[in-house]
Every structure is written in C-alpha cells, then in structure tokens.
Amino acid sequence: MKKPSPIAGVDERLFLQSVARALDVLEAFAQNPRPKSLGEIATAAGLNKSAAQRIGQTLLARGYLEKGEGGGLMLGKRLLDRSFDYLRSNPLIERATPMLNELRKRTGERVDLSLFDDTTTIYAIRLQSKRETFYATLPGRRIPTFASSGGRACLAHLPDAHVDDILARSERVPLTRKTLTEIPQIWEKIREARANAYSHAVEEALIGEVVLAAPVLDMDRKPIGAVHIAGSLSEWSIDDFRQRLAPLAVEAARALSGA
Amino acid sequence: MKKPSPIAGVDERLFLQSVARALDVLEAFAQNPRPKSLGEIATAAGLNKSAAQRIGQTLLARGYLEKGEGGGLMLGKRLLDRSFDYLRSNPLIERATPMLNELRKRTGERVDLSLFDDTTTIYAIRLQSKRETFYATLPGRRIPTFASSGGRACLAHLPDAHVDDILARSERVPLTRKTLTEIPQIWEKIREARANAYSHAVEEALIGEVVLAAPVLDMDRKPIGAVHIAGSLSEWSIDDFRQRLAPLAVEAARALSGA
DNA sequence: TCACAGAGTATCGCTTTGCAATATGCGCGT
DNA sequence: ACGCGCATATTGCAAAGCGATACTCTGTGA
Structure with a gap:
C-alpha cells in the first residue's frame, strides 16, 4: 500500500496512514449521516471492504460507531464526548x-x-x-x-x-x-x-x-x-x-x- | 508491540491497535481538556513519546488537534464537525x-x-x-x-x-x-x-x-x-x-x- | 423455485507500515 | 554552567495491518 503524498508540514513518516483512514471512515458520514453498510462505508471513504471491516469493528468497539437498527453502522455517542471535551477546553x-x-x-x-x-x-x-x-x-x-x-x-x-x-x-x-x-x-x-x-x-x-x-x-x-x-x-x-x-x-x- | 487482550466481541485481527491508540490520545483530554505537551499526552494516554508524536502529528494534520497558543497541543475544531454529524444523524x-x-x-x-x-x-x-x-x-x-x-x-x-x-x-x-x-x-x-x-x-x-x-x-x-x-x-x-x-x-x- | 446481489463475517500469507529507541536543538530556571 | 522539558528528527526491523478471497445468510426479482 502506497503512502499518499505528504500532508503539508508533516513528515510522511510521522503520518499514520491507518489513523487517517479511520478518520476517513468517520468523515464519510458528513456527506450523508444516515446508517451505512460496510460496502457503503468503503465506497464513501475510498477504501476496500476489508479495510472498512477492520476500521468499522475498531470504531464500533470504542463507541465511535454504533450498530444501526436496520443493520449497518451509524455514528456513535462517543463523538459527543469528544465534542464536550472540545467545548469545555x-x-x-x-x-x-x-x-x-x-x-x-x-x-x-x-x-x-x-x-x-x-x-x-x-x-x-x-x-x-x-x-x-x-x-x-x-x-x-x-x-x-x-x-x-x-x-x-x-x-x-x-x-x-x-x-x-x-x-x-x-x-x-x-x-x-x-x-x-x-x-x-x-x-x-x-x-x-x-x-x-x-x-x-x-x-x-x-x-x-x-x-x-x-x-x-x-x-x-x-x-x-x-x-x-x-x-x-x-x-x-x-x-x-x-x-x-x-x-x-x-x-x-x-x-x-x-x- | 503486543496486542492487548481482545476487545469483547471483536476478533483481535480486526481490531486496529494504532487506531485505538489515536482514540486514546483524543480521550486523554477528557480528564483535563487543557492543552498538553507531547510528553503529557504520552503519559495521559499510556504511550511512549514517539507514539505520541506520530499520532499527534496525524491528528494535527487532520484538524482533530490544534496547536495551543503557549505551545503543546489542544483538541481541534474537527471534533465539532463529527459531533454535528452525529446530532443530525x-x-x-x-x-x-x-x-x-x-x-x-x-x-x-x-x-x-x-x-x-x-x-x-x-x-x-x-x-x-x-x-x-x-x-x-x-x-x-x-x-x-x-x-x-x-x-x-x-x-x-x-x-x-x-x-x-x-x-x-x-x-x-x-x-x-x-x-x-x-x-x-x-x-x-x-x-x-x-x-x-x-x-x-x-x-x-x-x-x-x-x-x-x-x-x-x-x-x-x-x-x-x-x-x-x-x-x-x-x-x-x-x-x-x-x-x-x-x-x-x-x-x-x-x-x-x-x- | 432459482439465481443473484448485497449484507455481514471470517481467513491468511506477505510486506509495508508503524514501532521504540535514540539523537538534536532550544529555552528556561537554578 | 547544567539539567530539564519542550519540540523535532532519524532509523532498522518486525509485527501490525493489508488486500484478496471465501463463506453464509437473506431478500428480491424473474
């Protein structure tokens, strides 16, 4: 897997690709915040389905994604915690x-x-x-x-x-x-x-x-x-x-x- | 680096350690949301300083951390975007x-x-x-x-x-x-x-x-x-x-x- | 009924990515 | 002057994450 072009100001060796991909997954809900299947997440985040699976499971385990009622994954309440930390900071x-x-x-x-x-x-x-x-x-x-x-x-x-x-x-x-x-x-x-x-x-x-x-x-x-x-x-x-x-x-x- | 014990319900091969550590960094601000040096982040998130540097630079590049006025890193506005997505979802x-x-x-x-x-x-x-x-x-x-x-x-x-x-x-x-x-x-x-x-x-x-x-x-x-x-x-x-x-x-x- | 598509879940060999340890420079306080 | 903590930079290596693939189940349309 090839590193993307370096982000301005950050040495590419200091830039964690897998973390960035996880953020891509969370950000994929910005265009449409409703629940998504792994396939939809993969497409929206520009990943393959395996990557979506691994990232999805990790974020699910940590509360940043939750299971949707009708299947798929939706954003999770832990995002509110982080926003709370931001607001009070x-x-x-x-x-x-x-x-x-x-x-x-x-x-x-x-x-x-x-x-x-x-x-x-x-x-x-x-x-x-x-x-x-x-x-x-x-x-x-x-x-x-x-x-x-x-x-x-x-x-x-x-x-x-x-x-x-x-x-x-x-x-x-x-x-x-x-x-x-x-x-x-x-x-x-x-x-x-x-x-x-x-x-x-x-x-x-x-x-x-x-x-x-x-x-x-x-x-x-x-x-x-x-x-x-x-x-x-x-x-x-x-x-x-x-x-x-x-x-x-x-x-x-x-x-x-x-x- | 040794994987921690598997998170309940998630196969450890599907659980991304580096993503979890990045979340640990964000969550480290929950106990005290004021700006932190890389050393403080490392301590609060249970990492070594190199890890804090790499994760910190990645989150900084993506807007989830920002530079504090007096040095160090603080939480970034991108957390509000994610919370916005949650609220409207x-x-x-x-x-x-x-x-x-x-x-x-x-x-x-x-x-x-x-x-x-x-x-x-x-x-x-x-x-x-x-x-x-x-x-x-x-x-x-x-x-x-x-x-x-x-x-x-x-x-x-x-x-x-x-x-x-x-x-x-x-x-x-x-x-x-x-x-x-x-x-x-x-x-x-x-x-x-x-x-x-x-x-x-x-x-x-x-x-x-x-x-x-x-x-x-x-x-x-x-x-x-x-x-x-x-x-x-x-x-x-x-x-x-x-x-x-x-x-x-x-x-x-x-x-x-x-x- | 059957075929297909899409959903979620599971697996594995390989290599690339991330790692820990270390080094350097700077500013500040004693 | 020295020590400490800050931020920044570097490197060889191995393990973590990867992509590709397989499997099962369900719903839908012909």
Whole structure:
C-alpha cells in the first residue's frame, strides 16, 4: 500500500496512514449521516471492504460507531464526548456562554458564537429563541467564511493579502440564490464591515433570515470568532434589525475580545 | 508491540491497535481538556513519546488537534464537525429539538434531552433558560445513569435483572453530598419512577438544583432517552416543581416515544 | 423455485507500515 | 554552567495491518 503524498508540514513518516483512514471512515458520514453498510462505508471513504471491516469493528468497539437498527453502522455517542471535551477546553466558549444567554434574552432572537477557521466558520454555541430550522440549532455546523456575516466580520480584521488568499481558496458556491459569490461583491461587504465594526447578511445562508455579526478578537487583535444575532424578515425590516441589534452584538463581542 | 487482550466481541485481527491508540490520545483530554505537551499526552494516554508524536502529528494534520497558543497541543475544531454529524444523524434529536424549545419557553426553565447509554446517560440537547453552570449548557456531558433523573426514568422501563446488572457495573461515586449511591435507595427511586412515569432528583448532580425527567421509549417500549426539566431550589419548592412541570415533561416524552 | 446481489463475517500469507529507541536543538530556571 | 522539558528528527526491523478471497445468510426479482 502506497503512502499518499505528504500532508503539508508533516513528515510522511510521522503520518499514520491507518489513523487517517479511520478518520476517513468517520468523515464519510458528513456527506450523508444516515446508517451505512460496510460496502457503503468503503465506497464513501475510498477504501476496500476489508479495510472498512477492520476500521468499522475498531470504531464500533470504542463507541465511535454504533450498530444501526436496520443493520449497518451509524455514528456513535462517543463523538459527543469528544465534542464536550472540545467545548469545555475553549476559554472563549466558556466566557461567552453566559453573555450570549443574556443577549438572547435581551433580543428575543437566536444568538450564536462562531469560531473563525480559515475558509469556513464553525458554530460553537447555538442559542435558539423562536422556531429555527434544525441545522441552525446544532453546534458544529460549518458555513463558508465568505458567505457568513461572522466570517466577513472576521475577514474585516485581516490584512488584504490574507483576505484575498482565503477568498481565492474558498469554494464560492451559493447557499441560496441570494448568496454573494463574486469577489468584488464580497470585498464590498468586508469594507462595509470594516467601517461598521460588524457585518450583516440578508438571506445569504437561509431564505427569510437576516443576521448580523460582530468579530471577537484575541489579544493581538486577530479575529478568532464572532457573535451573531439572527432574526426573521417576517418580523424585522433590515434597517430596524441593524439599528436595534448591531450595537448589542458589537458590545458583546468587544467584551469577549482581548483575552 | 503486543496486542492487548481482545476487545469483547471483536476478533483481535480486526481490531486496529494504532487506531485505538489515536482514540486514546483524543480521550486523554477528557480528564483535563487543557492543552498538553507531547510528553503529557504520552503519559495521559499510556504511550511512549514517539507514539505520541506520530499520532499527534496525524491528528494535527487532520484538524482533530490544534496547536495551543503557549505551545503543546489542544483538541481541534474537527471534533465539532463529527459531533454535528452525529446530532443530525439521530432522528430523535431532530424530532425533539422544536418540542424541547417549546417546552423551554413554556416552563421558563432549562430543558434537556438525554440519551440512555448503559451505565451513563449523555446529554444531546441543552436548552438554557436562566443562568446555568457552564457544564450544564454543554451537549456531550455524561452523568451516571444511577444518579440522574433521566437515567432512573429509563431504568424504570428495564427488567429488574437488567437494572441490577447496570447498577452493579456502575461506579457509584457521589456527585454531591446528596447523591444516592446505595443500591436499595436507588431501587426505591426506580420504583417511584415506575409508579409516576417520571423520576425526579434533588441536588444529586448539582447543589441547589431540582430536576425531573420522563423517559422516551422506542417502538419496542425500550428506553432510549429522557426529557429533563431543571429548576432552582431558590425559586421552586420541590412539590410545586413536580406538580407543575412533571405533566409537561411526561407529555413531551410521550410525544417523542414510539417512533 | 432459482439465481443473484448485497449484507455481514471470517481467513491468511506477505510486506509495508508503524514501532521504540535514540539523537538534536532550544529555552528556561537554578 | 547544567539539567530539564519542550519540540523535532532519524532509523532498522518486525509485527501490525493489508488486500484478496471465501463463506453464509437473506431478500428480491424473474
């Protein structure tokens, strides 16, 4: 079996192929998280069936996969344990949790904390208020940096060359028909975010939703995440939403910044 | 390197040692989730330093570990992605999410969904209402089945012998000075849960907290989880809490049961 | 009824992958 | 200066993991 080309920055002798394949198996459920037969796992993870069997049995034994009711294997509860460890390891999440709860109560809208991660941003805290679509309630969801108010709020605090690099590497597919995907349009939004200290998006990720986000910066003024407030266009005009709620998001994000 | 004794139910030739060791590394952060040097990882995971280096580099390359600001390695955001996949793979969580949000709004208290997992129960949905302790806001937290209202609500729906087996295998250490750890006491609570269709606990997991839970059953009437409502003893008398809120939890759990 | 496909499970000889031990450089504290 | 712990780098070897294959069972369609 031939080692793949070395992962950037890691000596290939230090890179464990079998561990990577096990991660491929877990990641194979990202495109479709429903239970899978070993054959399906093999196909989705790019393995042969023997490999899927061995990796599947190992992950099953450790609780990272579980048997599906109708046969096959599904993801296992141990993934929640690892996520719990992640959430409690992150001081920003711990500091933000009570503040965002206050913000949710004060605004009566959905409030999120996202973490900036290069070409995507990932939601770490999701606090529902009214009725939400299911995925909007789940920690761990990723959204492209270029298309999210929180992502653009963070990009606003990066040097232009770094922004250009991220945009160039981003797969700029639209999430809705309102998603801005052209670099000049996105740059316009980033300049606006630089001027306003927050960024907003209207129906770019979800039809009917207006959302604004203010960046959280670390001690070196580098963006590490964003505080989001999301509302419904059936209840808010865009201008009202921004006028009323942006100062609150900016205040919360500032209070979280710097440490 | 010698294979360990075979994991129950898995042929040792199908069990991948190196994958298991990588999981050991991730799990090493459970006892203390702060950043760790390679030496600390090695010690905590029971490995030598070379192994920690190879596994650490692999997990780093794949985003499951990240570099800590002060050096060392910490858990990485990819764990949230995997947890996201788990959450959206589970039909009960999807069905429960809007219902629990309604329940939170209706009660004005914290509402959770837990999943029954043998000697522990694990929280999958956490909906804060008032101020909560940080860990009480996090999905993925585990609590012993014997000591949680949700766990006991589930035990109430198991045959006696199965309950005895779980209790015998449980590490019955107290969470607070109010935690019931003696098997006869716990059985009393299980009998009460059988009579009431819900179980309650007072300060057994957290001082100052009163919580009740109703079991969610699958199509075969086997317990798979529980709906929890949690309040503060500074705001509720135990009797009022139970009288007012138990019927709501029982109703929600019943609506979730059976599918 | 029969053939086939796909599911899960089991096996084995071989070689490649991962291993343990070791070395090196750097920074910090005594 | 020295020791310690950190991160990084290296190497020969053998065992761990591999791919290919076989087997059994079940469900489906002709």
